[in-house]
Each structure stands twice: as C-alpha cells, then as structure tokens.
Amino acid sequence: MKKEDLFNAIGDVSEQKIETAQSRMSDEIKKPKLKWGTRLKLCAAAAALSGITVFAANSPRTERIADSMMHWSSHDSATEQEKAIYDKYTDEKAFILETANGKFLIDGILYDQSILCIPYTYYPNTPLGEPGTDSHKNSLLIDSRLAFRIRSEADAGMENEPPLARHNNERFLGQCGYTDTIIQEDGSLKGNIIVSAGDQPFTYGQVIECCIRPAESFKKIRKIEDGEDCSGLFVMVDGASNCRYEYEYIAPTYLYAFTLDKSFETADIKADGIALPGALAIEDMSISSISLHMNGHFIADVEAVSSKECDTVQNQFMAMCMDSAIIMNDGSLVKSGNTQCHYHFSRDGGWTFSITLMFEAPIDLNNMQYLHMEGPLADNENVDILIPIR
Amino acid sequence: MKDREIVNLYLKRDQGALSETSAKYGNYLKSIAQNILGSSEDAEECINDAYLNAWNSIPPHKPRNLATFLGKITRNLAFDRYRQRQSAKRGSGQIDEVLEELSECISGRNNVEDEIDGQELANCIDAFLGTLSKEACDIFLCRYWYACSITKIAEKFAMTETNVSVTLSRIRGKLKTYLTERGYVL
Numbered sequence: 001m002k003k004e005d006l007f008n009a010i011g012d013v014s015e016q017k018i019e020t021a022q023s024r025m026s027d028e029i030k031k032p033k034l035k036w037g038t039r040l041k042l043c044a045a046a047a048a049l050s051g052i053t054v055f056a057a058n059s060p061r062t063e064r065i066a067d068s069m070m071h072w073s074s075h076d077s078a079t080e081q082e083k084a085i086y087d088k089y090t091d092e093k094a095f096i097l098e099t100a101n102g103k104f105l106i107d108g109i110l111y112d113q114s115i116l117c118i119p120y121t122y123y124p125n126t127p128l129g130e131p132g133t134d135s136h137k138n139s140l141l142i143d144s145r146l147a148f149r150i151r152s153e154a155d156a157g158m159e160n161e162p163p164l165a166r167h168n169n170e171r172f173l174g175q176c177g178y179t180d181t182i183i184q185e186d187g188s189l190k191g192n193i194i195v196s197a198g199d200q201p202f203t204y205g206q207v208i209e210c211c212i213r214p215a216e217s218f219k220k221i222r223k224i225e226d227g228e229d230c231s232g233l234f235v236m237v238d239g240a241s242n243c244r245y246e247y248e249y250i251a252p253t254y255l256y257a258f259t260l261d262k263s264f265e266t267a268d269i270k271a272d273g274i275a276l277p278g279a280l281a282i283e284d285m286s287i288s289s290i291s292l293h294m295n296g297h298f299i300a301d302v303e304a305v306s307s308k309e310c311d312t313v314q315n316q317f318m319a320m321c322m323d324s325a326i327i328m329n330d331g332s333l334v335k336s337g338n339t340q341c342h343y344h345f346s347r348d349g350g351w352t353f354s355i356t357l358m359f360e361a362p363i364d365l366n367n368m369q370y371l372h373m374e375g376p377l378a379d380n381e382n383v384d385i386l387i388p389i390r
Numbered sequence: 391m392k393d394r395e396i397v398n399l400y401l402k403r404d405q406g407a408l409s410e411t412s413a414k415y416g417n418y419l420k421s422i423a424q425n426i427l428g429s430s431e432d433a434e435e436c437i438n439d440a441y442l443n444a445w446n447s448i449p450p451h452k453p454r455n456l457a458t459f460l461g462k463i464t465r466n467l468a469f470d471r472y473r474q475r476q477s478a479k480r481g482s483g484q485i486d487e488v489l490e491e492l493s494e495c496i497s498g499r500n501n502v503e504d505e506i507d508g509q510e511l512a513n514c515i516d517a518f519l520g521t522l523s524k525e526a527c528d529i530f531l532c533r534y535w536y537a538c539s540i541t542k543i544a545e546k547f548a549m550t551e552t553n554v555s556v557t558l559s560r561i562r563g564k565l566k567t568y569l570t571e572r573g574y575v576l
Contacts, residue, residue, distance in 0.1 A: 010515055011512075011535065012508065013531070021527070022461070
C-alpha cells in the first residue's frame, strides 16, 4: 500500500464524519452563524441600548425574517421585492425568549391592525438531529405554552386580587405557530408565531408581554378539614366528594415585553352594500401588505334561524375566504395562506363574524386591484365576487 | 441561498447554480484546493474544474450535503493535479507533509500482493475513526481529509501546535496498529 492509497481511502470515509469535521471548516462557508454567547451579548446590548439598531439594514436579519415568513407560501423563498417590503416594515427588535426546551431568537416583528408576526429562529437545548433532516422524527415539542398578551392598566395591581379574578383577567391573545421541521445547518429551526388581535386592533405604542403559561393555573395544596378556618385561602370544592381543598394560583412566568412601534400601512376597503348570499353582510374591511381583515354579521332573523344553519353558512363562508385571492394590477394572484376566524353571538347583535386572511406573500398596497372570492355558499349556490380594493 | 435551492438550480440546468455555488462555497473549496496544491492560481483552476465536475454530476446525483459533495470533488481533483505535477517537482501546500506523515502508518512496500480494495480500506479507516473521541476524529480529518496546516488546526481547536502534532502522532500510531491487526500493514 502506498501513502497515496491511504490518502485516497481517507477521502472515502463516511460523509457523516466529514460533515462533523466540516463544521470546523465552516468559517470558509458563507452563512450567518453566530455562537450563542455572541447572540446573547448582542441581545443584551440591544436591551441596554433600546432604540439602537443591532443588525445592519438588509442584513441576515432580513433574510431570517423572510425565511420565517414563508411557511405557507407556495414559493421556496421570498423575492427581492418581498424582502424589500419586509425590510421596510420590520419593527426591529432584538430579544431572546428562553423556555424549558430551547431559545427563540427574535430580531424583528411585523404587525398590522389584525395580525402580529413574530418570526423566530429556534435553538433547542438538545440537538434535534442532523442538519437537513426532519425534526418531526424526533417528536419535537416546541414550547406551546409560550403566550402573548397586551399589557393594560387594568392588569396593574392585580397581585392583591383573589386568584380567580387574576386568572380571569389574563387575557391572552389568540395565536398559532408555524415551524419549519427541517433542521438548519446550525441545528436551529425557523418559524413564525402569528398572534391575532381579536376584537381590539393592534395599535402603535401598545406593550406586548411574552409569558410562559403554567401547565395548570391552580395547584391543589391540601384538603381542608371540617370546621377549619380558611379565610384568606383560595378554596375550591370537589363536586363529587363535597370536600374542600386549598389551591395555589400559579401565575404565568413573565419573560419579556416589547412595544409596537412600526406598523404596516393599512387601507380601508369600501364595504357598503356588500351583501353575500346566505344572508351574510360585510360591515367593514381593511387591508395591509400582509393581511385582509373583515367584520360582518348574519342578517337573518336570529329567532328564525337555527344555530346549526348559521354555523353551516358561516363555515362555508370561511372556506370561501380561505380560497380567496388578491388580484394585482398586472393580473397576477396572491392567495391567502392562513385564515383566522372568530364568531360571536349576542342577543342584541345576533351572529357576528371577524375574519383575517393572511397572504402567502407580502403585497405592495399600491398594486392591489381586487379581492376575489369564489365558492359555494347557502344551499350550494356558487358565489363569485370581485371586490375593488381601490 | 439554501443548499436545496442551489441543487435545484443544477437539476434545472440553470447556470445560476455555478454562481451561487461560487458565492457560498468558493472560499471553502479554495481552502481545500490550496491546502493540497499550495498555489492560489492552481487552486483557482482546480475549483473551476470542480464546478464543471459538479455541473456534470448533478444530475444524476442529488447530493444530500452539498458542501461535502463539492469538497470531495475538489479534494480528488486537487490531489490528481498534485500527482500530475509531481514529475515537475513543483512546490506544494500541505500535501507533502501530510503524505509523509501518513507514510508512518504503512509499510512503504508496494507489490502485487499489496494491492487492496480502496473502498474496503476506507471502511476500515471509517471504523477506526469510530473508536476515537469526536475531537480526535475531527482533528484527524482536518489534517488528512482537508489537508489543513497544523497552525490552522491549532487555531480552530484552540490548542497549541505542539499539542496538535502530538495528538496526530498518537492517532497515526493507533491507526498503524489498527491496520496491522487487520492485515493492511505487513
């Protein structure tokens, strides 16, 4: 055997071993890869010097945000034009949310009046597998108890309120999370948390609190003996045994708070007279580069329409919204990628609905022409509507 | 651009694949070629050949790890180029030292009986590397796969150069024993 044979044979060892050693050579590969210590220092600096941009404009931050926003897009990556929109409207933040299973690195948020997007890069505490593989095989559980709420003056001073009142006062916002399950080259995962505003729009200056909700808000401490004085204790009665138990209230763990500083531009769409078959009426609509929001109601006589009938029509309408698209000036279509829907019933107002469509890609507000909705509605009558946006 | 996007460009026969490969992996591949060849100009020529080779290989290949795939092509091409110019006795990068060190692991004899199956030997070395600690394995491959200089390895592993040299010497000793026990070194 010659030394050259040995050198050649070393060249054919398993790829897995070469990849491991390759990580030592990675400074020659052009990819953003900061060590955690560096990231923490950056974020600490950002927290200390709030208002100072940590990451340079059009930096890997834009790339990370664009990547994280692509989860329901039919395209593999954002176009330069789309990145420019993200870059223009990203509210630059730099913070880390540390949970039991890992850390969420967040360096920007995007919001309009209906939706708050928190694109993140997630670094698990323990490696999830080889880069390029699917983390689902590892039964990944991203910290699902991460929750968001708007800080309000009403929350202040609640510490001395009874536990149940405090618990009821914790109005967390509706949210859903999307995580790309393919493990990145540095072991991270990319994702996006979508927080919906619900019935109150997001507004400039609001403070959003990030918390970890406890698995259970009330923990059973002990059984209270008959005749025992339980004043000052939080007591619940077991319905079956009629025994009394002392409970402890477990408050959410506060992690971080940030202020909404920079929003997408929003435009109202004239919605007067848009009455849909199935006795649905749209009251108001607004649109931004990332979402369309509409509020409406069910016109029919509440007494005369069964709840089931109402549900059917509203579900059909929601399905139609999910298939809707924005028609651009050049005739191209941008589909909705995510739909969030809220129904509410009251004696006075009847059935009302609130629907938010998030687009699969950001759109230039000036280039939108129509909202196109099509589908079966009310006894399968096919509806085909073009709603002018401008 | 992500690796799978670059690979898709190759699969679509889009020449943008070459510019994206060059932008992302150009420096990485050049460091491998330059470690073996020494000359920057030779390394440039070598990685241009590597791009062409990748263009002709994808498809049919669809590499899982593009960096490793390209690295392997570059390493093989650089080593071929090194051997071709050996007759001209031109100076090289690290490769002379690397080969000299590897010669400690073998007998140095070369006859018909010594002819061995390259892949079988690779599997044997792979198994040997599996017996080492992760760090020792990485140091070995940085030196004998990537042909990195001792100085560079010391820098990357936060070790002294002496420490790296001693570590490599011990690994070579173990490798020789391992290969001898399996009949590769007589």
